[in-house]
Amino acid sequence: MPLPHAVSQDAAESPKPTTGASTSSAPTDELGQYLAQNPAPEIVEVLLPDTHGVLRGKWIPGGAAAKIWKDGVAIPSSIFGLDIWGREVMETGIHIETGDKDGLCWPVPGTLKSVPWALRPSAQVLLSMSEPDGTPWVLDPRHRLAEQIARLKALGYTPCVAFELEFYLMKQAPGPDGVPEPVFATKGSGPARQNMYSMSDLDAYAGLLHEVREAARIQGLPADTVISEAAPGQYEVNLYHRADPMAAADDAILLRRLIDGVARKHGLRASFMAKPFLEFAGSGMHVHVSLLNRAGANAFGAPGTGDVLLGEAAAGLLATMADTALFYVPSYNGFRRLVPGSYAPTGISWGYDNRSVAVRVPNGPPKARRLEHRIAGADAHPHLVLAAILAGMLEGIEKHLVPPAPLTGNAYEASAPRLTYSMRKATANFAKSDFVERAFGAEFRRVYAVMKEAEVAAFEQRINPLEYETYL
Template structure:
């Protein structure tokens, strides 16, 4: 394959402007999001950047499918079976950004992995989403997407039992022990953190616009404004996570997007807001609660029918399933409704022009690219097939519907056998992701926990 020898030929105007704006730039982090949404890659010096743009950078193909502990999953076929081959990874145009929290002038750059022939690697999460977007484009449609992320701020030191504990309030000097949802004093107390995150977002062009103290001590949510480019919306989410974690660490705290850190407290969700524009820029969901648009209902119907097949993308880890508990603002089935936080597919209060679906199933521990791909694929499937979602739930969905208890093992089994996953995302992706999760599950259940010693060591 012929490589372009000129780095300026692949250097976008936005990236060139970023380079010019960072005085004394020393290092660049090259970031490749894996299937778990973890950022892997390399750190290079400024003088190596031109070569990265011209020729790409080599990274092991197995990085895409490593497990949550960073180990190669041989069952994916990306490890020893192919000699742990490298693949060329190329810069994502426009993704070069400054790293304002770094002690020295630094930047970061997202990468996308190629296959052996020089095309896009089909199991790369960003590419999985891109293929879904291509199907929308072929119909003259464009999704508009926004991502909401919930997370906890913890003390960097665990408690006496080795468990995480809320960070010490910078203003009071004490740990918050009570739940004060949307409490402005908590936001004021942590202003040093939220202001630093806001400054980082401004420097990196991440459209964050709202910070909220959430439903548990030390839990927060930062919302991203909608974009009519779902790839950029997910790039924003990945980069926002990195900024939040880095700034928390810099301020003596630990930020975690773990789905359910505490049994007795709220879990952390990743909510995707989505609408769809037609070729003339009109929202095909535009309507009111009394007469919902057909496209809106069909999209919700598709999300309902695909939810089980996609659950492993929404809840990828063992801990993810602890989040699905009663009366915790987490959906326990596939119902829908208007302005209702007890349902899975919520249509938020808005005017007709901005009517959208808020998908509430995924945890914050999930990969934003894959969650968004699953949401958009389910919506388009419903629109194409005219699925009926049934009546909207009014009031408490927990009391009016059958509450399901999902399990990791069942979600994996459904995923690896799913025709929907194969048809929408490809056989290779289904195999690699499914084998990754099977390996993680087997490793997890091979451990002997403290609770087992407490329950069984003496009793049996």
């Protein structure tokens, strides 16, 4: 992912109206421009990413679309207190005990797009939530990311960001044993086919993959390289970098929706589960970040100062990694991905051109110098992942932290501190973290931790089939 030039910046910052209704003509102009260039949609899907990155929202009749920009969309603010199954987590304290009040959601400029895989003419638009008086809702992850972007801009830096997303294409129906099956066979008389970087695996599903690329073009998502990855039926789509970090996170969350929609249209299922198969590679979300200075040049590539700045940013990421691991690995299943030899990191480490470390500095000329953060699973919330990365980099830059020596060779055999393999331990680290409180606020830390504690408990309170097979 070279970074010589940035993709044009979109106005993707969440709007912050000072009253309950939008006072700018720009949003209405966006709808008007859309209708001038596209058939009138029968519905407009308004999409609000919840705390887990699950898209929630409503279908609005196309004829009533103007109200989205004029009046906003009322959605219960308690949507940010739902667990991964969409159930209320009462311990958050933001549900019926508050009267289950509404937040007011406003469309994110630049995100009104056609939905090319839909069965009927449809459009979609991202939302962000505010209080009725226009105050950004404290539990909306979008606003937490906006704060980190603003902090870096106050120092004279603009993050330039790109996401890489891995996923499996699977058959709609599970196999005879109830386990999902990828589109390519995993069992036979010989070893399972890994077929990394296989052109034939791309050709086998060329129709679907080309439709993904075309849908991305229609929606303005900067899809770049497509790769057949390290397991049967596993693919990766890279997004081109943006000098608009909020838009980059929007790209990632909308690309997941796009791939899922196109796969369903083809009678398949796209899964972003972090570790669907123990015997094969998990699916990650790698994030590339450089910092542009006020002149628009890559500050990491500046002679003399660039290496120091990059080292400080890497040191901050390492220093905050244990506290923020729950953002990168937010699911019970995700911790199964962090195993030695898997190309998913297991240690708190960094290095140059080394895919076994957590924070990698890819090869390239100074103008493309960047950090690649390799911990997050493909199921993580892009806005929270990026917010934690930027907050960690800020910690290192503001405190002038010095990183340990970069690792060479196999990081799985190094003595670097280990990332926890336990969601319960990661949740405990998060819940008591002073850094998380400083960067994200006490209320966000509390609510997120409470929801993840409930999620861990739901898994720990189940007896798995092997226990019955062994002990019954």
